[in-house]
Amino acid sequence: MNYGIGDILTLLGSLGLFLFGMKVMSEALMKLSGTRMRAFLATTTSNRFFALTTGFLITTAIQSSSATTLMVVSFVNANLLTLTEAVGVVMGANIGTTVTAWLISILGFKVKMSAIALPLVGAGFLLSMSKRAQIKQWGLFTIGFAVLFIGLQFLKDSVPDIGSNPDALAFLAEYTSKGYLSLLLFLGIGTLLTLVIQSSSATMALTLLMTFEGWIPFDMAAAMVLGENIGTTITANIAAFVANYQAKRAARAHLIFNLLGVTWVMLLFYPFIEGVAVVIEQLEGDSPFIKAAAIPIALSLFHTSFNILNALFLIGFLPLIVRIVEWLVPEVVEPEHLLxxxxxxxxxxxxxxxxxxxxxxxxxxxxxxxxxxxxxxxxxxxxxxxxxxxxxxxxxxxxxxxxxxxxxxxxxxxxxxxxxxxxxxxxxxxxxxxxxxxxxxxxxxxxxxxxxxxxxxxxxxxxxxxxxxxxxxxxxxxxxxxxxxxxxxxxxxxxxxxxxxxxxxxxxxxxxxxxxxxxxxxx
Incomplete structure (x- = not known):
């Protein structure tokens, strides 16, 4: 398998195209629903369950958990949301972001989107020329949606066929056969990739692609997904770095919530993924442990079920999480000279x-x-x-x-x-x-x-x-x-x-x- 600098640049360019499509799509959705959505966020979080539902709906609508989390940090910074409400919204955002994985798994791997992607770009371009703001944004959304799947197709084409290279297979097998050590390694890779790319959706797409091409097995891919859940919290923590102590608390709460979720899933890891595999085998007829083509859907189910169960399990401990965060990030008394x-x-x-x-x-x-x-x-x-x-x-x-x-x-x-x-x-x-x-x-x-x-x-x-x-x-x-x-x-x-x-x-x-x-x- 000869994979030179040109191939690496092609891979990076494909990833860039995917990220650009997602950015255009998310920004268009933000502008389409912007003011109403922010008003919705500020007024529908009166209890933790409403807050969770609000986070899920907003993230599903704009297809970006990072955008939702950044919005939450801004609202907490401005005292429009309490810390308890903010943590509830973040819980919902974690569930909402799993919709992206389902879209990629179904439309990217089961449907030949490349056949209609270019016509969608053409239609989107015509709509984007409209003088009416809403029609223009729908056009940009269509372009972003199409470019996302064009980028995904390029990614699929630029990833080499691992099956034709025994040496590469042996190298990967060495790192995927060490039990929990391998799981921790791939969890770290998922975290690091998300930190670098600053998009859990892009890391998820790469993970799905690697499983589809046979690079990594289902269990290692699931560990990478858990790592992505940790890596995605860094965006909010960076944004809160220059904000007030309340916004810092919201960002830390996001990190603690996701870390707690990853911890309990790692303790029950193999029973959990085996349960997911049983469901997929019943629905698809193939086990993700045996057939690589079944892994993308299985991974999406794992991602969704993990985030739903984590939210349901930890929502009862939300006041405790808030108290821990308040202890970690104490209230800052304003010094006299700062007045x-x-x-x-x-x-x-x-x-x-x-x-x-x-x-x-x-x-x-x-x-x-x-x-x-x-x-x-x-x-x-x-x-x-x-x-x-x-x-x-x-x-x-x-x-x-x-x-x-x-x-x-x-x-x-x-x-x-x-x-x-x-x-x-x-x-x-x-x-x-x-x-x-x-x-x-x-x-x-x-x-x-x-x-x-x-x-x-x-x-x-x-x-x-x-x-x-x-x-x-x-x-x-x-x-x-x-x-x-x-x-x-x-x-x-x-x-x-x-x-x-x-x-x-x-x-x-x-x-x-x-x-x-x-x-x-x-x-």
Whole structure:
């Protein structure tokens, strides 16, 4: 068997064509269902079973578990999903990704797709020329689907016939006949291949191809599939590297969940694959241990049954997995010097409109809680802890302490920079995404609230000076008037804290600007 550099390049080119087809297909599906799908993800994960179903449906729709997992990490980073919900979605994504293996096994090895692939490319090209966005994306999906199977056909043609080379067969037999050591070796190969290619579907296609051509037996291929389940978790962990601790927890949970699944299957490995072989023999008439042509379907069944059983088995332990991850990735308390920089306005959140809007809102709330409340309370000569306590206002107002604060410096270091970043982020958000009316209204409310917040802080300087001057005055009338003013302002601040971040901007628009929200026009 002579296999030179040209043959290796042909093999790599075939793999590249397969990956390109999958990329085009997945991106088209993402754009076709993008906004609705992300809204679906954010609203249908109220319990672990709904979350699992959501993960399965989304991954089946877009044919990419990595895309689903990256979306989950972004949503957790933006606090749109809890850690428990995120792990449930990842469990479902693991099941959804097995659909790809079935498509490749049936259409790639049992159906002659190459005969219709080029006509599909032609039809897809015509559709992609449409000015209507949806028709164009369906055209790109068709092209991607066809190119995927063209790449698979090239892969099949570029893999050498192992049966005609006794030396190669003897070499492979040496590494496939060592029992559990061989299983661990091929598990590692599956993990490494997925790490390098960054696509479990592509690694699955290579595994199916090697079994179909007789390179590796069914049991070693099953071990490679388990390795792919570990390797695919790295994508999310890389994405979470620059995200917050919550997103890191979601990525680690994905890794732990898949590692636990691989561990218990390895302990029951041979009974498990023998059970799969019995089912395939009943359905196909051939055993995957005897006939190589039966292995692709058997491997797809193994992949699906493993992920379904793993999800059903571990979903009951989901709270425990969450606690383990919380222990591994502790909550990060924001250092004092980082209060001068934005916390939520990162590139990861700008990936989707929903996460970007949530980041904008969260940064605004952070600006209010970490900066504005301090200026307001100290400017009124009240300790912040008293402002946030349940103590009666009369009791707080009777305690007049001298509290030093340089409002100009505080505004420059804690508020001005972050407010400027919020405005820049909002501009980028509106330029990047096509937003609906509800999203536009949300952004407007947040920006109005921020502008009012900044105006209030700026106006605190003269008020603070007057408080220092007149609260210690011998004139009872002036002192009483300023205490009345303190009481009114503190009542409003406490009310804003009580209604929380959701109501903050609407409260300020309605009661300070006098603007009535559109959805409240008839109330």
């Amino acid at each position: 001068e920089e934005p916390r939520f306005l990162d590139k990861a959140s700008m990936k989707y409109s929903q996460t970007a809007i949530k980041a904008l809102s969260d940064e605004s709330v952070r600006l209010l809680e970490n900066a504005a409340y301090k200026v307001l309370s100290h400017g009124l000569r009240v300790h912040r802890k008293d402002l946030e306590s349940e103590r009666h206002l009369k009791e707080i107002l009777e305690q007049i302490d001298t509290i030093e604060i340089d409002i100009d410096q505080f505004y420059s270091t804690r508020i001005k920079r972050i407010y400027s970043k919020i405005l820049d982020y909002a501009t980028q958000l509106q330029q990047k995404f096509t937003l609906d009316d509800c999203e536009i209204e949300t952004i407007r409310n947040v920006l109005v609230a921020d502008r009012l917040l900044v105006q209030v802080v700026k106006r605190m300087k003269p008020l603070h000076l007057n408080m220092d001057r007149y609260l210690d005055s011998d004139n009872d009338a002036i002192r009483r008037e300023y205490n009345t003013l303190r009481r009114h302002i503190l009542k409003v601040v406490r009310l804003i804290k009580h209604i929380g971040p959701v109501g903050e901007s609407l409260f300020l628009r309605k009661h300070v600007l006098g603007i009535k929200p559109k959805h409240a026009a008839n109330t």
